[in-house]
Amino acid sequence: MLINGALLKLAKNLKKHIISVSLLSCFIGAVTVFQAFYLSKVINAIFERPDKIMYYFICFLFAVFLQMVLRYPANMLSISSEASIKLDIRNTLLDRIYGLGLAKLTDERSGKLCTLLLDRIEALAPYYSIYLPNLITVLFVSMGCIIYIGSINLNVCLTALIGILGMLITPAFTYKYLWGSGTEVWKEYDKFGSDFLDNIQGMKTLKNLKACKIRRQEMLRISKEIHKKTMNHMKITTIENFLFELSANIGSVLSVVYAVYLSASGHINAGSVVFVLFMIRNCFIPVYSLMLAWHVGYNGITASSEIENILKEEIPVWKENFDFADTNTLSTRRLSFSYNNHDVILNNIDLDLKPGKTYAFVGKSGEGKSTLVSLLAGLYPYTSGEIWFKNLPLTLDTVSRWRENISAVWQNPYVFNGTLKDNLLFAKPDATDTEINAAIKEANLEDILAKLPYGIDTELGENGSILSGGEKQRLAAARCFLKNTEILIFDEATSSLDEKNQGFIQESIELLKKGKTAIIIAHRLSTVKNADIIYMIDGGRIIASGTHEELYNNCQTYHNLVKSQEDGNEK
Template identity: 30%
Template sequence: MSSPQSSLKKAFKTIVLPRIRIVITGLLLIIVSKSASFVAPMAMRTFIDDLIPNEDLLGIKNLVALVLVALVIQAVTSFMLIKLVSVQAQYLITELRAEVQRKVLSLPVRFFDNTQSGALVSRVMKDVEGVKSLVGTGLVQLIGGLFTAVVAFVLLIRISPTLTLFSLAPLALFAVVAIKAFSVVRPVFRERGKIEAEVKGRLTETLSGIRIVKGFHAEKSEEASFSKGIHRLFDNVKKSMIYMALVSSSSILLAGIATTVITGIGGYYIINDQLTLGAFLQFTFLLGLLISPIFQLTSVGTEITDALAGLDRTEELLSEVSEYDDSGKTPFTEPLRSLRFDKVSYAYEKENLVLKNIDLEVKRGEVVALVGTSGAGKSTLASLAASYLTPTQGTVWVNDQPLGELSLSDYRSKLGVVLQDDFLFDGTLKENLLFVKPEASDQELEKALSAAHVKEFTDQFERGIDTIIGERGVKLSGGQRQRLAIARALLADPELLILDEATSSLDTESESLIQQSLAELTRGRATLVIAHRLSTIRNANLIVVLEKGQIVERGSHEELFQKQGRYYDLYTRQAKI
């Protein structure tokens, strides 16, 4: 965790400095606005001490005009401050959100395995709001406030050093209380963002898993875990509220004391002719100008503290290494001819190898099928092929170049995946297809839909492919979802296709339909397919049997069947069911 100074410095460099023009505009505006606020108290003294005793009507007229002008200036500059600076700050939040989201999407899959999505949502949407306080009115107000305080202080000293001393003693005490409180509150704020993100994350999971929650009638336990989270949040907020209340009440108390003492001493000075009435009134006015920014400091201080905590988290995220950093990588534009695993091993956790010494090649126009019992490492192998993971040992070669040395975005643009738990977005069927190829023509769409036998069921929908399929495609059956996923892959027309159990939730009839479309889908590209239903891969060019992370058999369906080994066992066992 970084210290307040270092994060303030960092935030200044990365957030404030690039937007220094807005900040300076804001500062100029606030200085004009604050300077204008001094006109009224200054006029007060002339009004009482000179103009009234001398019955100077013209003077009064001029003075009133001057004060009015100052008021108008104040109003206009505060309006412009909001219009220019606050609106700009909101725009920056928008920009920063886009930047953080882009960054998040560029992070490797492993990052997401270890981070709650809800927490990331919070990072993207909420934490960046801190810029508002730094670039927007927060910092500007803080500096404007300090400016007012300093000017007011100088003017106060000029009126009466003793009175100033008496008024400043309680204020100094207040500053001590405030600084102390902020040092306590800062970590509390930091913690708050974290708790909020966790609670939100869990709630999101509960809602997306609503079928399981209800299926096991586990609402109570979800309620309990949510309630625990929000009470942690409550405790956190309570803690900061108490400290903030301490700051604001002590500020009110001490300011009150200062005013009362000054009234007493001021009265004494006036009676002894050491101070004119005008000067005294001016003093109290100016004291107000000195104190109000210190009050403001409380709220702006809280805001900036909160903002820095959020921006710290944003900074942390932005400093993660994107997997699409192409510096030093070779562009990969030629067609993909082959993908070859060369003695590849992989461990999710140290030492515990999930894949061992895999040698395997998929060529363009070929289908290589992976089979094996659950947990054998098939999906892991597919993840390596998709470069979601990088080998712990060994090399994945693409057209005789190591995958690790190629531009990842070039490689991924040649890739199409249909995964075990295939993902559909909330939206229409059509949108789910088009997101892989937004520019696809209606004919292309039509072709993919009929080849994947999606038309069979969309024709029954009242709104056809404009039907909304719900979050994760809940309004479709498992088989329908898979066919849609296949259509999506067909539309994307990738050079390397990875299919993880694409046919597992199909009945025999749709399976045979799908088999036809798969034959179509795999033509002319390299295909790596994982299937539990062994009947779907009989025509594969090569079948590889994985067991405990190792290849134990390889060959065509006929060869392996005749061999009566592991594949034969798997196949006959399945045929019996």
């Protein structure tokens, strides 16, 4: 049998759980051996020492009783340990995914990450809670029996040992094939989960385009592929089981037959044959259990391939400490950013954004506006340059505190499954009812609250399914009122809204930004004409800045953008 070093390293914080289950399994195995030992003594005593029958029988019954009593705590300990193992590994992975940040979410499909955190870890846990304890039981209990049999006759011992070793080394010959087929099955499960999540989230679009049948056929194709690859995996498993059974039968049957032969030829007495018979049986019971545990555990090993890949990924490098000016501005110097060290998005951005002022970033789609505000919000590690606010530089050590200074209304704010109150409390977990009610009023949420069946305690559904896009924006604004930070970001906060919701959001923005550093990204330039300073971004660079009038008269790119919108060429 094989030990996976990477999985042992992953479980370094779980040693006490694995050791506890293993020790108890070994103890139960030892008790089973004592049962066999005293049962053989009872049988021999019938013919050789009748006066000892009762003593041996009581010892045998005690061993049976003790084994029965230990089964329950053993099962409970195994279940408890498995739950702890899954919890610890999930927390480790979640921390890793959080550390990898939005860049990881950009590269991976959400369904694949869900499969990773749910199905793969569910499959991985038995490796620790079932397979490893069984392996340790074999190494101590079964080998202990073999050694004891060796004290009676070395040749019988070696015959049984050959069978056990055959079972232990069989996986070495099938490992490569099982790994390949097992990982392929998991890849198909990842794809199935990802496509299924896409179908659920895009159900409206699929029905509108009458594309449900197309997606159903694709899901059926993936299901057939899973079935095909699973059956290929089972073929290898079947061959492996045959080798397991062959080794076990050769070892157990031949050792017993050989012991009988030695007894018939006068080399060992009949009592020893009875003892060997029971010992061989109890010697191979843990090995058979290990054989079953191996297939459960190996499913977890193949599931771990993607877990290992994520744990090996390097956390994005944040800027180290640097010298900065202690001012009251949100400032950047030579700020640059690229995804995966290529395709430069931003290049040498210098900003000084003062409190009480409103700043706007404008430019065509794909020029880096949203990326820039994401960097200022501390959502991505920047490639080079410097960012600071007052006396706080944005570095790996300060990013958590940095985010406490910033609130945002993003273009597509996310509403979590839960009540309206739950979603507001994300901004300030200790907010009082008075503060919550004030935020609701300031964000013009009162009309929404009035129509909800249970008011603030109404469940909003997945991603706020009972709210419109404009209502979600107003909820996001209410979070900003609750958080009450010194820096505010509005990323296309009024885009694609009806006139009513646009008016509400605009009112909230005006109220929110008083005395704050406000940053606005707007596709419609009419909404940023009154900003104190507008930055024109083109090709990842700031090519001009100033008021609307200054840019309109002095920056041809800005002038053309305004005229294009006024002429109706870009909406």
